Amino acid sequence: MxxxxxxxxxxxxxxxxxxxxYYGNFLAVAGIxxxxxKNQVTAFIGPSGCGKSTLLRCYNRLNDLIPSFKxxxxxxxxxxxxxxxxxxPVQVRRRIGMVFQRPNPFPKSIYENIAFGxxxxxxxxxxxxxxxxxxxxxxxxxxxxxKLRQSGLALSGGQQQRLCIARTxxxxxxxxxxxxxxxxxxxxxxxxxxxxxxxxxxxxTIIIVTHNMQQASRVADYTAFFNVRTTEKGDxxxxxxxxxxxxxxFQNPKEEATQQYVSGRFG
Amino acid sequence: MTSLSxxxxxxxxxxxxxxxxxxxxxxxxxxxxxxxxxVLIWITxxxxxxxxxxxxxxxxxxxxxxxxxxxxxxxxxxPAIYGTIVSSFIALLIAVPIGIGVALFxxxxxxxxxxxxxxxxxxxxxxAIPSVVYGLWGIFVLIPFLKNFTPLxxxxxxxxxxILALMVLPVIAAISxxxxxxxxxxxxxxxxxxxxxxxxxxLQIMLPAASSGIIGGVMLALGRALGETMAVTMLIGNSNxxxxxxxxxxxxxxxxxTNQFAEASGMQVSALMYAALILFAITLVVNILAQVxxxxxxxx
Ligand SMILES: Nc1ncnc2c1ncn2[C@@H]1O[C@H](COP(=O)(O)OP(=O)(O)OP(=O)(O)O)[C@@H](O)[C@H]1O
Ligand SMILES: [Mg+2]
Numbered sequence: 227m228x229x230x231x232x233x234x235x236x237x238x239x240x241x242x243x244x245x246x247x248y249y250g251n252f253l254a255v256a257g258i259x260x261x262x263x264k265n266q267v268t269a270f271i272g273p274s275g276c277g278k279s280t281l282l283r284c285y286n287r288l289n290d291l292i293p294s295f296k297x298x299x300x301x302x303x304x305x306x307x308x309x310x311x312x313x314x315p316v317q318v319r320r321r322i323g324m325v326f327q328r329p330n331p332f333p334k335s336i337y338e339n340i341a342f343g344x345x346x347x348x349x350x351x352x353x354x355x356x357x358x359x360x361x362x363x364x365x366x367x368x369x370x371x372x373k374l375r376q377s378g379l380a381l382s383g384g385q386q387q388r389l390c391i392a393r394t395x396x397x398x399x400x401x402x403x404x405x406x407x408x409x410x411x412x413x414x415x416x417x418x419x420x421x422x423x424x425x426x427x428x429x430x431t432i433i434i435v436t437h438n439m440q441q442a443s444r445v446a447d448y449t450a451f452f453n454v455r456t457t458e459k460g461d462x463x464x465x466x467x468x469x470x471x472x473x474x475x476f477q478n479p480k481e482e483a484t485q486q487y488v489s490g491r492f493g
Numbered sequence: 494m495t496s497l498s499x500x501x502x503x504x505x506x507x508x509x510x511x512x513x514x515x516x517x518x519x520x521x522x523x524x525x526x527x528x529x530x531x532v533l534i535w536i537t538x539x540x541x542x543x544x545x546x547x548x549x550x551x552x553x554x555x556x557x558x559x560x561x562x563x564x565x566x567x568x569x570x571x572p573a574i575y576g577t578i579v580s581s582f583i584a585l586l587i588a589v590p591i592g593i594g595v596a597l598f599x600x601x602x603x604x605x606x607x608x609x610x611x612x613x614x615x616x617x618x619x620x621a622i623p624s625v626v627y628g629l630w631g632i633f634v635l636i637p638f639l640k641n642f643t644p645l646x647x648x649x650x651x652x653x654x655x656i657l658a659l660m661v662l663p664v665i666a667a668i669s670x671x672x673x674x675x676x677x678x679x680x681x682x683x684x685x686x687x688x689x690x691x692x693x694x695x696l697q698i699m700l701p702a703a704s705s706g707i708i709g710g711v712m713l714a715l716g717r718a719l720g721e722t723m724a725v726t727m728l729i730g731n732s733n734x735x736x737x738x739x740x741x742x743x744x745x746x747x748x749x750x751t752n753q754f755a756e757a758s759g760m761q762v763s764a765l766m767y768a769a770l771i772l773f774a775i776t777l778v779v780n781i782l783a784q785v786x787x788x789x790x791x792x793x
Contacts, residue, residue, distance in 0.1 A: 288686055291678075293602065320688035330679040333702050342697065343687035390683070397687055 239264045239401060239431045240285060245299035247280050249292065253457075254280050255464040258299070260450060262401075267427055269442040269472065270435045271487070272452030277464025278435045279327060281452075282403050285433065286322035287315040303401075320347055323399035327406045327435075329386035331378035331393075336361075336370050339378040339389055343397040356396055363425065364392035365418035384411040391419065395426070402426060404434040408441065420445050439488055442472065449475040451484045537773065544766035555767055561733045561749070563757070568764040570771060572733045576743035577775065580650060580725065581718035583739065584657035589711055591658075592665030596707075597695065599666070600673040613670070620663035628727030631656045636728070643740060648730035650743045656724050661714035668713065672706025673699060705787040712783035716776050722747040746772040 238261035247255040255277035262268050270278040280289070287308060289295040301308045308318055332339050340357045349356065357374065361367040366388040370381070378389050387410050394402060404423075408416040423432055423445050436442050442449055450469040454462045468475065468484045479485050547555065551568060558569020598604075599613055636652050639645045645652070676699050684694035700707070730742020731752055746768050753765055 286686065288682060291682060291685060316688055316690050319686055323688075324686040326679065326683065326686070328679065330677070330683045332680060332683065332698055342684075343689075346687065346689050346693050346697070393683075393687065 237264045241302045243300045248296040250294040252461055253463055258466050260469055264431050265427055266447040267432045267445050268448040269446035270450050271442050276452040276454045278452055279405050282405055282435055285403055286319045286324055290315050321399055322401040323394040323397055325391050325394050325404040325407045329390050331386050331389050333379055335375045336378050337374040340393050340396045343393055347397045360392040360396040363395050363422055364388040366392055384415045401431045406435050443476050446472045453483055540766050540769050544763055544770050547763035547767040563761045566760055570768045572735045573744045573746045573749045575735050577745040580654045583654035584718045587658040588662045588665055592662050593669050595666040596669035596673055600670050616663050616666050624723040627656050627660055628724040631728040645740045648728050649741055650739045653725045653729035656728055657718045661718050664714040665710050668710025669707045672703035676702045705790050708787055715779055719776050720747055722751050726751050
């Protein structure tokens with residue numbers, strides 16, 4: 227079964243064509259076709275272990291850090307194959323930024339956490355201005371404006387995650403990948419991050435992994451539902467079940483499994 | 494209300510013997526900790542008491558005088574202090590960059606894991622070589638080798654410092670490697686995810702995050718260099734003169750002590766105790782500075 231459902235109306239920034247992801251001999255994610263629409267929010271949903279993070283990390287070549295990682299198929303970004311030999315992964319990551327599942331601020335000051343990425347990306351402008359702007363975008367400025375020189379690790383978990391978002395926004399990428407950015411946040415900060423996502427949409431393309439169905443329906447224009455199946459060998463293999471506009475996925479999905487998952491009646 | 498019997502309570506009480514064992518363990522641990530502190534204090538007090546006659550007679554002049562003449566009862570340790578500090582300083586100057594380099598090489602994935610483990614083991618083995626063997630190697634290999642192309646005439650500051658560097662290298666490399674591998678991988682991912690190159694991630698994120706551990710290793714190495722006796726005594730030339738040339742023979746406090754103790758008596762013993770006290774003070778100051786530095790770094 228092949229799911230080739232593209233984002234029809236808008237231009238696709240990223241195209242995923244028949245992608246298989248291996249960790250060693252273990253085929254973790256199989257046969258993915260998925261196009262990501264420009265300046266839209268795409269949500270990845272699905273049960274734990276179905277390969278959402280794995281696929282997300284393929285889009286900015288972060289999986290390169292894992293020695294056993296192997297990718298088959300093609301991922302193109304503006305029609306360039308990201309895994310072509312001549313591609314510099316560093317340049318890819320400067321265009322396609324990432325917010326991780328667990329907050330991971332650097333053991334540096336709040337200010338430096340943001341300045342680091344900007345500096346290595348050759349940012350020439352006013353650093354103070356950029357730090358303030360990024361923190362405001364991440365809805366963190368008011369809470370930290372008086373302690374920019376204090377360690378980023380001294381913040382609460384939710385504040386740390388917003389700092390990580392600010393840090394990613396500060397490098398002004400083209401695409402932002404967010405891996406469950408709100409899993410450590412309280413409802414108010416979650417709403418703030420969602421507002422931020424709405425704002426960012428104007429200039430960025432966003433892919434967000436979430437376990438929160440309401441969140442997916444609130445922020446995403448498109449939603450991809452992944453699932454796991456057990457192969458004959460007994461491996462748990464992730465695959466794409468259905469990909470469509472969010473309203474479609476939540477109100478009138480084609481697949482029975484999608485219907486069950488989004489309505490919370492999932493095995 | 495009826496009182497519950499132990500077996501019907503939902504939360505079972507801790508068994509009495511477990512509580513008792515806990516207490517025994519706590520007390521034993523405290524006694525051991527206290528013993529270590531007491532031994533340290535006891536040694537210091539004993540050395541200090543033995544040094545009192547010399548302290549009374551020479552006072553602080555002892556630190557700045559350059560002659561060491563038991564016949565005339567003239568004692569000054571300035572050359573030895575100078576030699577101790579300079580030899581350790583040169584050793585660190587060489588060993589710190591190389592040690593951190595080795596640590597990085599052995600913590601990144603440049604080598605296949607099996608070969609990497611062999612290298613790590615070899616580096617640790619360097620630390621296990623007895624210092625007298627280092628000394629012998631210095632005398633028979635290093636000094637003749639250095640003589641070929643330097644003004645070195647025999648034992649001196651340079652070979653001593655080089656051997657010290659070699660001896661403290663594994664300490665720095667092993668501890669720095671531990672510190673670097675203990676930095677959470679998520680920090681590297683964060684840096685790389687922001688578009689950092691491998692070296693930007695290493696130099697600007699991983700090393701700073703490991704810095705308190707690395708500094709701890711360097712300080713341990715410095716402590717070892719300051720107090721190293723055998724190899725240095727064999728190589729430094731034991732000359733009680735201050736010379737700015739690294740090719741000239743020199744002296745350290747610990748080699749002064751080893752060379753003189755056997756035939757010392759009376760005021761000379763006291764003077765040597767005084768010197769030992771000074772060495773102790775130097776290492777103490779170094780350690781305190783290290784603590785302060787580490788604290789300062791951890792704050793950011
Ligand atoms: N570094 C790795 N090495 C080997 N296997 C891995 C690695 N990372 C993930 N996997 C495996 O790949 C599969 C997909 O994992 P992934 O983290 O992508 O799931 P996920 O959909 O993000 O789950 P969750 O919702 O719990 O975050 C899992 O079976 C997991 O065990
Ligand atoms: Mg995940």
